[in-house]
Amino acid sequence: MCLVLFWLTLTLDVREVIGSNPIxxxxxKETRLGSCLxxxxxxxxxxxxxxxxxxxxxxxxGAASDQNxxxxxxxxTQALYGxxxxxxxxxxxxxxxxxxxxxxxxxxxxxxxxxxxxxxHSLTVCQGPSCGRRRELLDFLSREYGVEPGGVAAAGFxxxxxxxxxxxxxxxxxxxxxxxxxxxxPESLRALIEKK
Numbered sequence: 001m002c003l004v005l006f007w008l009t010l011t012l013d014v015r016e017v018i019g020s021n022p023i024x025x026x027x028x029k030e031t032r033l034g035s036c037l038x039x040x041x042x043x044x045x046x047x048x049x050x051x052x053x054x055x056x057x058x059x060x061x062g063a064a065s066d067q068n069x070x071x072x073x074x075x076x077t078q079a080l081y082g083x084x085x086x087x088x089x090x091x092x093x094x095x096x097x098x099x100x101x102x103x104x105x106x107x108x109x110x111x112x113x114x115x116x117x118x119x120x121h122s123l124t125v126c127q128g129p130s131c132g133r134r135r136e137l138l139d140f141l142s143r144e145y146g147v148e149p150g151g152v153a154a155a156g157f158x159x160x161x162x163x164x165x166x167x168x169x170x171x172x173x174x175x176x177x178x179x180x181x182x183x184x185x186p187e188s189l190r191a192l193i194e195k196k
Contacts, residue, residue: 047080051089054080055096064097070107074114085116109150112158113178121157123193124175125149128164131171140186145193155193 058073073093078085094104108114112122125137138149138161147153149161165173170182176192184192 050080051077051092055093059096064099067107070097071111071114074104074108074111078114083115084120085114087117090116109158112160119152119156119158121177121193122160122175123157124160124162126163126165126167126171126173126175127161128168128171128173130168131165131173134172136186137172137174137184137189140189144186144190157193 054073054076058069061069063069063073074085077089077093081089090104091101093099094101105116108116108119112124115121123141125141126132141147141153141159145153145155145159147157147159149159152158162175165175165180167173167180167182172184173180173182174184174189174192175181181188181192
């Protein structure tokens, strides 16, 4: 219920700025995903009071020393800002909880469903017995996007490798933002990434 209210508030605020005609629906969608820096900064300051309350609440619950509370803080911050955590919010969380700047990005690598402005998508390439023998997808990603497993591509995705995705007969497989795609080729992978 709380997440729906935040989303509705964000959608209504965005419509005030860009209008509610059908032509602007693409702009509204991109704004909700945080792809426009102007709207991202506006959203951050627009929700500053709610964010401060959220941060204070989780500080009181021990988010600095309890990873479960920290992850819940990150998830609720993501919901507050429409699906991605602004960089300003990450900086404030790190400062308020006494973390080094490199700590939160390390935590976020373990939770691909939590997205920041710089990394909106997660790509996992299957390394199971059938798919793992074929390195063509990893080689393609390295060559075309300059990213290795564990890294972040300039195209806005984090690359990881994972265990078998249980589609061996249809491989090679990838998981893009939690959805498994089978029979991937470099061309189909490029189309998936550029579709974002």
